Amino acid sequence: MHHLLLLIVFLSPSLTLSLNKEVLYLQKAKLNFDDPTAALSNWNPDDETPCKWNGVVCDSSSSVVSLDLSASSLSGPFPSVLCRLHRLSSISFYDNFINSTLPDDELADCLALEHLDLAQNYLTGTLPRRVSELTRLRYLDLSGNNFSGGIPASYGTFQKLEVLALVENLLEGVIPSYLGNVTTLKMLNLSYNPFSPGRIPQEIGNLTNLEVLWLTQTSLTGEIPDSLGRLGRLVDLDLAYNELSGSIPPSLTQLRALVQLELYNNSLSGDLPSGGWSNMTRLRRLDASTNELTGRIPVELCELPLESLNLYENNLHGGLPDVIAESPNLYELKLFRNRLSGKLPSDLGRNSALWWIDVSTNNFSGRIPESLCSNGALEELLLIENSFSGEIPASLGECRSLLRVRLGHNNLSGEVPGGFWGLPHVSLLELIGNSFSGGIAKTIAGASNLSQLILSENKFSGYLPEELGFLENLLEISGNDNRFSGTLPVSVVNLRQLVKLDLHNNAFSGGFPIGIDSWKKLNELNLADNQFYSEIPGDIGELSVLNYLDLSRNRFSGEIPVSLQNLKLNRFNFSYNNLSGHIPSDYAKAIYKDSFIGNPSLCGEIQGLCNSEDIKNKGYIWFIKTLSVLVGILLIFGIVWFYIKYKKFNDVKTNLESSKWTLMSFHKLGFSESEILEALDEDNVIGTGASGKVYKVVLSNGEAVAVKRLWGQSKASDDIERGSIRDDGFDAEVETLGKIRHKNIVKLWCCCTTRDSKLLVYEYMPNGSLGDLLHSAKSGLLDWPIRFKIAVDAAEGLSYLHHDCVPPIVHRDVKSNNILLDSEYGARVADFGLAKVVDDASGKGTKSMSVIAGSCGYIAPEYAYTLRVNEKSDIYSFGVVILELVTGRLPVDPEFGDKDLVKWVCWMLDQKGVLSVIDPKLDSCYRDDICRLLNLGLLCTSLLPTKRPSMWCVVKMMQEIGCRSLHKNAVKVGN
Template identity: 40%
Template sequence: MSSEPITGDHRFILFLLPLLCFIVHSSSQSDQRQILLKFKSTLQNLNSEVLNTWNGENTICNFTGIVCNSDDLVKEINLSQQQLAGTVPFDSICSLKSLQKVSLGANHLYGTISTHISNCTNLEYLDLGNNSFSGEVPDLSSLTQLKFLNLNLSGFSGSFPWKSIGNLTGLTFLSLGDNPFDRTPFPLEILKFRQLYSLYLSNCSIEGKIPEEIGNLSLLESLEISDSYLAGEIPVGITKLTKLQMLELYNNQLSGILPVGLSNLVNLAEFDVSTNNLEGDLSELRNLTKIESLQLFENNFSGTIPEEFGEFKFLTQFSIYDNKFTGELPAKIGSWADFEYIDVSQNFLTGPIPPDMCKMGKMEKLLMLENNFTGGFPETYADCYSLLRIRVSNNSLSGRVPDGIWSLPNIGMIDLAINQFEGQVAPNIGEAKSLTQLYLANNRFSGQLPVEISNVSTLVEIELVSNQFSGEIPSRIGNLKKLSKLHLQYNIFSGAIPESLGSCVSLDEINLAGNSFSGEIPATLGSLPTLNSLNLSGNKLSGMIPARLSSLKLSLIDLSNNMLIGRVPPALLLVAYNGSFAGNPGLCADGSKDLRKCSPVSNNSDHLKVAVYCFIAGALLLVLSLSCFLFMKLRQHDHKDPINRGYSWDVKKFHVLNISEDEILRSLKQENIIGKGGSGNVYKAVLGGGEQLAVKHMWKFVPDSGGRSSAAILPKGKSRWPEYEAEVAALSSLRHMNVVKLYCCISSEDSNLLVYEYMPNGNLWDRLHTYKKIEMDWNVRYEIAMGAARGLEYLHHACDRPVIHRDVKSSNILLDEEMKPKIADFGLAKIVQAEKVMDSTHVIAGTHGYIAPEYGYTCNVTEKSDIYSFGVVLMELVTGKKPVEPEFGENKDIVYWVHNEMRTKDNLIALVDSNISKDVKEEAVKMLSIAFRCTMKIPTLRPSMRMVVKMLEEIKPNSLIDVVIDKVGENIISQYKN
């Protein structure tokens, strides 16, 4: 074999090759460094030092979060959960040609995603979930190598590009849930992803029927399409997905029976089809032996619970409340694994309570109210120290309650009401150091109330109504400083009402009616600062009514059918109803139709003194009348804690969150109040997992004309807050990053709780105008305006049924920890449906200074009214002034002032808040021009909310088209002047 000799030219080339490779490699390294450093420049570390390694001293492959391939080319960017904020420059990142993985989930990234992402053609893994991006998801059709795509809770909106991802047939993981995408029928493109093992589409506006072909995705292990608009039956095709471990379709409008063949899903561990319209029996579930969590509540299921459920060895969560089940529960149910809770309330179940659900010592909730259970309370639960709640009210249970139940160390609620229990409350109840609510009404309990109950300092409510308790109230009951409700009516209690009851400073209601109490009414009751209702009727009380009771702010008092004597304090006559003092022959009063007139003053000669006394009494009566009237008006919606007379709270969830109504109820304390409004108090609630929530407490019913409490006349009561229905109807279906999230509503017979996301920076009004005022630069103000505008645009244009808010104002724009705004308080909202507006109230809605002028001459309120109110908010942001200020002139508001100034003044910069930097005041004037258009007197001249958003986008700080907007603003003003 011959070979050519190596010449000098060849040697030179061989010498240059390594050098050329080195130069190319160095150039590549330099380019990659520049790309990564550019990325770093767009980011901000909020709580991490992760980017400190991205410097000139380290090679790029030693940058934290960067993984290189064997050629030292960037292969992966892994920066999830690093507390990063900023934008993502995909135009440069996608220049990294070897890039296969981008993991940026669970940060604080924002902004839109550039269409340049289509250049990342080698991407196999893309995670942008749990961020705050905006705009639409760009075309992803070129990312044909993609296997993992997570955009869950990322903030994207608009139409999702389903057609563009139809050829991403290699996808194995797809998560798009919890985004406010436009509503769309079930995307058939998904059926092409035959490699999928996980599909999460919950809460992203999927509607219509699930196609039968879903069964072709045979590798699926997890399928979640909850919180959506699915309808029709669950397709039989789902029964082919034999690898499924999780199937969640809750909170839809699914109907029909469980499909035949569902028993094929033998690997299923979590099955949740709650809150639908499903019916039929559970026979198809009897073979799902690996099931761990079974959630079937709020449907129309019927029939018996399969006996096989008692053999499920992994079952830990079982919730079937609000259905039509009959028969007995399997005796062994919950006895195998670390069973956590059972909720079978509101069915027609019979038989005994299964005895071994706490066999492993982990059970937390035993919820079986409103059924037909019989037999005794099993002794086995007396040692279930993990129990937090026992609710078995409204059944036919009987016998003695095991002593150990009363002293469970973690129990927060014991609800045994409306049964046939007997025996005594054991003295060891004093060891129940977490007990807040004790409901024993309508049973056959007897004996004395143990003195040890005074040691349970956590008690908030005691309901012992209609039993056979006897003896005296413990003298140390005054130790219960948190006690809000004491209902002991219709028992056989006797002796004196203890003076120490006046030390229960949180008492809101006292009802001791229908007992045998004797002696005088303790004057100490007059010192209870929050007492609202006092009923001592039907006892053997004697002596005079203490004058100190006059200082109470009562809405109800009933002292009838006792042996009281003397003059009724005039202030109490103001809150009495007919019969409040009846059955006390020794009582008298001046000016009362129902009581005899008191004897005249004995010294007839001293007319002047009598006249003075009468004048003083009259003045006091007038003052007290006004005070009581005003207080009662306020008191109707300013209670300290929720009522639970119905013994049962109904919980409806609209978002995925592990919310315990018990934790919510415990948070409703005076010290947790963060706001007060026309419809009730707002409280801050901190859950055990650290989640922070806001809870609005609203009362459902008002007293009838007779003055009796709403609980007593519930069937005749009238809904007090139509705002509640309006708010739930509006918020429960809304999904937008700039609309406050309603997690759930919790209702009882007379009380409603709305549970929202907590907004740590309060509301815009406080940040602009009150002692909570802070300095906000123009960028912050602009982003607040932009976010609020997008929220309203969504309400008006993106909802299936447009929503008119009707109370847009700065105090209803809440601010999160990053000062991002969310529209809140939908109590006056209208939902537009079928060319009609569903009105929640017939009174003029809104707040002075924000109300559009058309309210004065028409009842036809449209979205243009919201736009006017939003224009006022823009004026507040730009000028820093309130909607109504003395400087505007008598009966003038900020709209009049701004319009007048813009017509007559050439130097509009003077209108801008002095706290806004000089170099951006011209930007602020442009926003004022938009506000000018929004607040035109004639509604048709106002822009739509969609147009408002576009105009605000055009004046984004540092925008290249500022000159155009300048001209727009000048033209608007000149046209108006002419």
């Protein structure tokens, strides 16, 4: 019988392979996964051994001891069958899409396990309790998942655990004291979890083997316990982004092995410890910024071999000890926004390769040290808002490593060194608010990377050199309030990237150089308060994005070019020149009167600008003719209206047509207000909201516009006075959309106003709003690529508001109904009736509102109870929009019970896994990208505002998702 079995095995190789249980177990695990990138393609069931399979490592007896499938795009539940591999000591599924909950009981069977890495996946539910029963386990990383609930009590019973990382989950409760029982720990990282407010447990001081302790953004309160001073092996301590209070305990200076100390963004107060720093002989990086620290910087601290010293945004006073200059490793020194005074150490930078120095907004005085760039590594020099005096050191004129220089608002004087003008890598050179003299040297030709040249409010003189026109990357020239003279150099027209040119309040003369129509990106031109003469060139009308134009208080003559009507000017001023003739009709309105005064020979339809009797008579005749035409037009309108509305006279239309309208345009218009007014009837209504009705108006040229008519006074509440919410919304809309230009912000063509009515005319978006389309029967039109494109477009629009507008703009009502779609499903952010400019003068970046504004389901939780608004409020609302795109669900739905969409998604992920929340209309082939965007949406809707990324980061993360998707598609095509 035994010989028969051997014969069968010999004749049947597949039967021999089936006897290898490890192959069978791994094959079962493979069937568990969705494998879109074919990471498991060489896992062949006919192989005799799995030892050559991707990610598999065997020992000398061909038993599987390690499985590493990191970043393989695998999805599906954790394969508990792996625990049958009795010698398996290491499992890593880092950066995949493993979902559902961890099988607690099965995981406890992995008795040989020493290393378990499941970080950056989509696991939900509570942390596995029985994993502490794995007596050999040394490394446990569950970071970047969606685990919820508290840290189990069993986690205080690990026997050999050295690394415990639970970063970026949804863990609740407080950090438990029983973690102090795991004395084998070398790394404890609980950062970025929404724990309940609580203190750092004293028992953490029992972890005497600990080398890394990260408790960043874990809702810590109270004082830092003295017991942390017992962690004699600690190398890295990070307690940043909490609400810690009190002073830094002197016991921390006993941490002899400490290399990095991060305490920034807390509410610490009191002095820095004055003694004991000499014990911390290994400390390289200290970051105690953004606290409430007071007192002086201890000399002992500066005697340490520091690489990085960050104490910015505190209340420190006194001087910077000279001994800091002797540190051979110092590369970063950031002390901005304190009350420090005295001189900078004269040898600062001589003994170390200093890269970055920022001591802005202090009371430092004296000269800038000659030695800052002695080692040729200095990249950023920021000294703004101090009392530095004297000249710029000549040595800085040879510092070719410099990238950014900001010396504004000091008492610096003298001429700028010639080499300083021509540093080849500097992108920002800011010297504003000093007493510099002399001229701009011709060596500026070498500043090939310069994009911003800010020289305002100094005593610079002389001509602008022709070499200035060689700087192809220049975006801004601000030289106002100086003593420059002469004509503008001819070469300045070569600056095709120029966005801002501000030379007001100098002594320039002459006229515009020929060829200014090359400034296609120019947004602001201010030449006021000079001695320019000649005529205003018609080419200025070719500057299609010009928004701000000030030529006032010069000696310009001749007529104002009619081509100026091509511009989208939001602010302009031609006053106090020698201009004559008629004002172009688009600007001949009373509201623009102040922009033309001081030109005795300039005439138009604005009362008080013309003085001669002849001009008055001509104006009167023109007025009579115009009035006659208008009366005729109104008569025709009345007849047409009578035949169309023969049953009922429309009171609203009577008011609209009989009132005197004021039109303010923000773009070149191809229509008049009359075309808009005659189309405002109920047949053209396409939407009604809280602020008014929206009409679709088809113009005579065949194009369409959308017109929002704000409710009349009768629609307002009795207790809302004129000029309150309705008028604020109109003003906010006009103020915001009138001055910004972006492809993902809806275009406001113009506004029309009378005493009783207000109209806003926008570009028409044929596909309506995202909300209407996504939550209707037409939602099937929105496949995943379109949804992702909409998300990216909207994010770029919001990023422009938050990061590119100065000051930043908060939308305050981001929702799917305020994201409009063009014919190609390109998205535009719309409805700025609640938008607010962020007043950052306080340094807090927030603005307090008197009432809650926004839409149900989109309002950030902290906004509801603090009434303080900043960019993070918009980011939360945008996160809700992302969840709408992923789930196809409304932000508030009776099906959710007392939950909103955010809470419902978190609950479903916890209970049923990621597939339960994805819109079933979406193709499963996009699941990887959908899950990544879902994760981003959850990040944006974090309860803690500080955990939400900026909109700039959101755009970058979306771009990475898009690039990853393109790469996958390319791989598939290649295969």
